[in-house]
Amino acid sequence: MIEIKNLHATVDGKEILRGIDLTIRPGEVHAIMGPNGAGKSTLSYLLAGREGYEITEGSVTYYGKDLLEMEPEERAAEGVFLAFQYPVEIPGVANTTFLKVALNALRKHRGEKELDAMQFLKLVREKTKALGMSDDMLKRAVNVGFSGGEKKRNESLQMAVLEPKFAILDETDSGLDIDALRIVAEGVNALRSPERSMLVITHYQRLLDYIVPDHVHVLAAGRIVRSGGKELAVELEKNGYRDFGANEAA
């Protein structure tokens, strides 16, 4: 279980998160929607452990542990996974190398035997196929020269291989056409399980047609201002965010 309590955070002295309370139980899919600048990406980066945020108040408890005390790699080892809005390009590091090093780091942490090259290749080929990705994408450098859709598929592949306990999907729909969106969403849905929680962060309701959440929250100006079921997303799509103090809906 993930418990976010009264979380306040600043970036360069400016308060971005102003007291977030959110509890996510195993198996639940929560969606956070909100206008630009509401603090959605700050929340996702902060949960994954990126530097540059000062937490001024509050706590995040992850299966009984203080998440905010952990290094990013410890969080990943404990099952936290952030699907990046803008996946990073890493020239010179092959996608397979990256995935294999990451998977074996996690396996080592969990006390499991590391996979050898053959075992890894077998596993990754299966997952690649399921996501409609070419083997060629595995050989290329991480995200280098990938289209927007390929980058997002690559994030899905990493998630499928690393099998996190808590996945945060940050604007996974951005830059995807409808076909790519469907493939990525199917990949995510395939990972839904009673043990796995997800936090889907999105500006648009569109993604939630494919990844149907159990709970929807509206984040505005650093606070959750409304929570509801999946019907809340539909309402937002109709009325926009202007009821929540945002002056734009684009």
Add this chain to the structure above:
Amino acid sequence: MTTTFSARGAAPETARPYIEQFDRLQGELPGAGLAWLAELRRQGRDRFAEIGFPTVRNETWKYTNLRALDKLSFEPASPTPRAGIDTLPTVRPAGAQGPRLVFIDGRFHAELSSTAGLPEGVELLSLADALRTKPDFVAEHLGRLAQPDDLPLVALNTAFLTDGPLLHVPQGVAVEQPVEIVHVTLAGDRPSAVHPRTLIVAGTGARVTVVEHHVGFGTGADLANHVAEVFVADEATVRHYKVQREGTESFHFSHAAATVGTNGHYDNFILTTGARLSRNEVRSTLAGTDSSTHVSGAYMVRGGQHCDTSTFIDHAQPNGTSREVYKGAIDDTARAVFQGKILVRPGAQKTDGYQINRALLLSDNAEIDSKPELEIYADDVKCSHGATIGELDEDALFYMRARGIEKDQARSLLIGAFLAEAIEEIADETVREAFQEIASGWMASR
């Protein structure tokens, strides 16, 4: 390079101990009975006596200060037993044999060396032996490419030259296996100096790959002052690779001068991780038309290491191609210097020159000085150069950590990927893989 070292009247203080040693030892040096060699040595001695070690007042030594040498008095290394040498570095797979010459503290070691597997007609022997068995061949080549005039360390090497490898690949012969040259310094109790001279002569259409290993098994201060002269005849290809992993108290200097004939090709790649202070000078002259040269390297330094790379590509004839790709990782308070000069002489039309030096600074106190220099006297040429300085990409680092990769390993992967771009310039696959492994070892060893 038109650097002028002005004579300062009386012998510079720094030169005096070396001149005294030379005057005392000259009769005992190999080939001492050869008049032409005695004359060559005397020229080196006199030039060094005149100019001494370079100082930062000399333009080409602006960023590399040799003052640390003043405090140490180096004696010529004396032959030592091979104590403590169990395994010698190699690019070959474990257990594989191949042609190899081994020099310990500058002296040829026959027992550890082998010429097995060389094609007929190829000569691989020590210079000291060659001065006895084929002095005329040596006289034809020695000192022809590396002139002491404006190069103080070449002058010093010329005076003291004692031994080193001589490789002669005659016309039309291709040597498939890399020829390995291993220079080991044992560095005893007192600071010692070696001045090896390498001669590589490739006849018309010949092909050969040479890999130099420079390693130190001691912990004391020593001075290795290498000079290599490489003759690449028309249609010939010489690939000349070097890895320098000497101890962190060593001073390592090398000057490699190559001349390339029509349609000839010369590759030079230097991987540096060792020595307290090192300077590698590479001077490649495209003396025939349609010739090419690839001069590249990777340097990885930390602690208080200083690593200087100074290249000079001389396009003397039309249709020449040169390519330089250097990459370095600099940590702690280490400092690296890159000076790259490309000269395009009048008439060297259709020259294509490319040069890049990219440095990665891994700490706030690391330093890189990059100085490209183009001097072009022909009007139909394509020449470009570039230098970049960067830090590890924090976004990439976070991305990797967010996937569970530990910080140190993520850094290693990123540094390795960065350096790989230079190492990929190595045409020989065996050497490329061996050098990549050495580079990975450096990253893992901190």
